[in-house]
Amino acid sequence: MDFERPIVTVDIVLLTLRDSHLHAGLTRRDKAPALGAWTLPGGWVHTDQDQDADEAAARILRDKAGLVSPYLEQLRTFSGMHRDSRGWSLSVSYYAVVPEPVGEPAGERFRWAPVDGLRSLPFDHAQILRTAVERVRSKTLYSSLPVHLMPAEFTLGALQRTYEQVLGATLDKRGFRRRIEELDVIEEIPGAFTSGGSHRPAQLYRKKAHAPALKTATSNLPVG
Template sequence: MAEAEFARPIVTVDIVLLTLHEGKLCVALLQRPAEPFAGVPALIGGYVHTDEDPDAEAVARRILRSKAGLEGIFFEQLRTFASARRDPRDWSVSIAYFALVPRGALEGSASLLELRPVEAAGKLPFDHNEIVDAALERLRGKGAYSTIPARLLPAVFTMSELQAVYETVMGERLDPSAFRRKINDLDLLEVVEGEKRQTERARRPTTLYRLKTPIAVFDRRL
């Protein structure tokens, strides 16, 4: 059989879109509009458009923009999931990404997206549970030595909010004094001059911070 006669596999991009909701790390799901699994919540995804998408990253950007109304957020390629069994229609390839977004950025698409805790996402179609598990493992692995978890926060945040994000992502409690000392030693943040925020727990207005660089990597665990 000539090479041109071989059937081409289905090629899609699927995105594990993660955010914080009610104190939990959640994955954003979207109901599938067509079979297979019509009406079932699934990862945000779509087909590769070979006539307009120059590469897989462009596919991910287009899907995030068109299906979740998101632009300019952090996302990273996870891995490729490919087999003859993952899609009942045919041999299928999915280039998977994970993305992080502050909860407030989802307000415009909140009516379309369903947020479920990553560790209680339920039975998802295709191999989407496996993709979610891989994204959580990647985030927790990189969260131990980078500022990637901070992308779940708005651009400006308090030290307590930053610590809470790391605790949620890593699934463990962190000593506040040790956390603050480590963050200061690593020189990852800068104070937002002229701005403070009054919080319920603090007697005085709280100092606000932002990251010095979009993503920073360090050598030691927090």
């Protein structure tokens, strides 16, 4: 027996923090179905050039959002007979987290939207988005994931606020600092401190150059 091959796409939930809230990058569809609608960046696998789905995801992120993300991971595969009007289809979905982009890439074809306001999107993209946000929140509890949301230089206070904004909850400062030390993915920048304002200068940190993309702890951070 031979069966029609499913439609295969690769779709990406691209997340960043803006104005203290998680935002997702959306692109405007330039063909049917859902012509003109804002959706997750996605596309077909280019079987003549993509070595695998990971490469397809990186290519789509580059082409549609103008971004290279050091953290781009498979989320899960969504599939079904009815999720796409063109036939039985399958989306190998990815998620990426990036620092807030400097210089607005937004325009006719790309924009950022707060994830909490995105209740409906074409296809099952709202479900894919929800799954990615849950994954990012869950990994924030036990891993170094939010470090990918930080700019090149940051304070420990800013990193804690990032964790808190992703979780929508407050964290105990001492427990948070112990966790960051245990994860061992950031380092002090020698002699670099914040300046100005009414606060004491604070030590600036950066990602360690050779730290793995993700490090995990054996327990969840307690959230307040």
